[in-house]
Structure formats: C-alpha cells, structure tokens
Amino acid sequence: MSDTSNPTSPAGPFSQAERDAVYRAIETRRDVRSQFLPDPIDPDTLNRLLRAAHHAPSVGLMQPWNFLLVRDPAIKSQVAAAFTRANTEAAALFPENRRALYSSLKLAGIEQAPLNLLITCDRTRGGKVGLGRTHAPDMDLYSTVCAVQNLWLAARAEGIGVGWVSILRDTDLRTIFALPDHIVPVAYLCLGYVVELYDEPELQAKGWAKRLPLEELVFVDRWGATGDVNA
Known part of the structure; x- marks a missing residue:
C-alpha cells in the first residue's frame, strides 16, 4: 500500500520536446553585457x-x-562607479599583452539593464547546526549559486538576458545596500530583454578564452585517471 501522507510523482524522463528545451536553455545561455533593451x-x-x-x-x-531588486537609477549609478573602480584595478593585474583586449571588453550592463538583482546568502539561516553543513559549512553558499543558475536558465527560456557582474568589492556592495554582517553578496546580476545573443560565449567570440574539451575534464575513479565514461 502506498504512503498517502508523502505524495510522490512519477520519476520518468520528460518528453523529447521537453528534454530538448532544457538542453537548449543550458547550451544557449549567455552572459549578457551590452545587448539589453530598455x-x-x-x-x-x-x-x-x-x-x-x-x-x-x-x-x-x-x-x-x-x-534584492534594484531599479533606482541612483543606486545603479553607485554600483556602476564601484565596478569602474574595481575594473581599473583588475586591468592592471593582467599581463601587458592582455590589457588592451581586457579594456576593450564590455563587462557590465549595470545602468543599461532595466533591472539589477543582488542575490545574497544568509549564513545564519537554519541555525548553527544545519543538516548537510556539519562537515561542509560552505554548502549554503553553493546552494545560493544553484539559485543563480536556476534563475539564469529560466531567464533564457523567457528571452531575458542575464549578466553576472563579478568585478565588484564585497565591501562596496555591503555599503551601498546596508547588508548585515551575516549576509554575503553572492551574485550581482543585470537583467533585461534582448533581441539577439552570441552564438557562442561572448568572451570566446572576442578571443579571450575558449571552451575546454569535455574529454580533458572527465576522470574515472581517481584524479587524473582516464577511461571509458560510457563503460
């Protein structure tokens, strides 16, 4: 007899069309910086x-x-200024032969995007002892990153671009948004409708980096051990 106090749903695969849609969202997701509509x-x-x-x-x-939804132009301006300061510092850290390319990249759409979104992690939620965190205390941060990814894939399905602005100091975000000490800023995102997306990651299209071959990143049973993944 089934346990009706704990209802369940079938665990079978989605239809082919549904699976195709999921993988399409994953493979065509892009980090958007300059294509936002107002x-x-x-x-x-x-x-x-x-x-x-x-x-x-x-x-x-x-x-x-x-x-934390950010629509106020004055607050966006503060974040943009913080980005500019951090980006200037970042440019100086790269080898001289990479600086020109780095400086040519548009790495943020803070003021162009109609909506900014700060996703944070409350490190006190769940109390001092949390299931699954007793030996891996950073799982709350990793869980928050999963929320970022969920939102990003859903946005791709809705025709909305998302850009993750990572060149920001935590101290600036804490000051601008008056974050309590136990709140960690995880992702500052720019969101907005877009007309088109790059066919490949923008940084790849512009020559900054390339996607690594998957077969070079898969090991079997122990670090560095290659083998038949499909065995």
Missing part, C-alpha cells in the same frame, strides 16, 4: 524567474537566499 520586465515574468530561483536545490532545505 523595456521593463513584466511582473508575471519576473515572478516566474524568482520562483525558479527559489526552487533551486539547497542542502538541508536551508534556502539561504534573498533577492
């Missing part, structure tokens, strides 16, 4: 994106994330 994201779509993020896997079901 049109605001409609509320229903935004709620779908936030629900997708909130349905991310989280260790111990801790759900450590919060979603």
Whole structure:
C-alpha cells in the first residue's frame, strides 16, 4: 500500500520536446553585457524567474537566499562607479599583452539593464547546526549559486538576458545596500530583454578564452585517471 501522507510523482524522463528545451536553455545561455533593451520586465515574468530561483536545490532545505531588486537609477549609478573602480584595478593585474583586449571588453550592463538583482546568502539561516553543513559549512553558499543558475536558465527560456557582474568589492556592495554582517553578496546580476545573443560565449567570440574539451575534464575513479565514461 502506498504512503498517502508523502505524495510522490512519477520519476520518468520528460518528453523529447521537453528534454530538448532544457538542453537548449543550458547550451544557449549567455552572459549578457551590452545587448539589453530598455523595456521593463513584466511582473508575471519576473515572478516566474524568482520562483525558479527559489526552487533551486539547497542542502538541508536551508534556502539561504534573498533577492534584492534594484531599479533606482541612483543606486545603479553607485554600483556602476564601484565596478569602474574595481575594473581599473583588475586591468592592471593582467599581463601587458592582455590589457588592451581586457579594456576593450564590455563587462557590465549595470545602468543599461532595466533591472539589477543582488542575490545574497544568509549564513545564519537554519541555525548553527544545519543538516548537510556539519562537515561542509560552505554548502549554503553553493546552494545560493544553484539559485543563480536556476534563475539564469529560466531567464533564457523567457528571452531575458542575464549578466553576472563579478568585478565588484564585497565591501562596496555591503555599503551601498546596508547588508548585515551575516549576509554575503553572492551574485550581482543585470537583467533585461534582448533581441539577439552570441552564438557562442561572448568572451570566446572576442578571443579571450575558449571552451575546454569535455574529454580533458572527465576522470574515472581517481584524479587524473582516464577511461571509458560510457563503460
């Protein structure tokens, strides 16, 4: 007799069309920096994106994330200024033969995107002892990154571009948004509708880096041991 107190659903595969859609979202997802349209994201779509993020896997079901929506141009301007300072510092860290290319890349759409989104991790959520965190305390941070990915893939399906602005100091974000000490800024994202996307990652298209061959990254049973993945 089935246990009706714990309802379940079939665990079989999706239809072929559904599987194709999932893999298409994964493979055509892009980090968008300069193609944003000014049109605001409609509320229903935004709620779908936030629900997708909130349905991310989280260790111990801790759900450590919060979603801070940023629409105020004055606040965006502060973040953009913080980015400019950090980006100037970053450019000087690269070898001289890479600096010109680095400086030519547009790495943020903070003021162009109609919506910015700061996704944070509450490191106190779930208490001092959390299921799954007793020996891996950073699982709350990893879980929050899963929420970022969920939102990004849902945005791709909705025709919305997302750009992750990582060239920012935590201290600047903490000051601008008055974050409490136990809140960690994980991802500062730019969101907006886009007309077109690069056929390949933009940094690959512009010669900064290339996607590594998968076969060079897969080991079997122990580090560095190659073998038949399909065995």
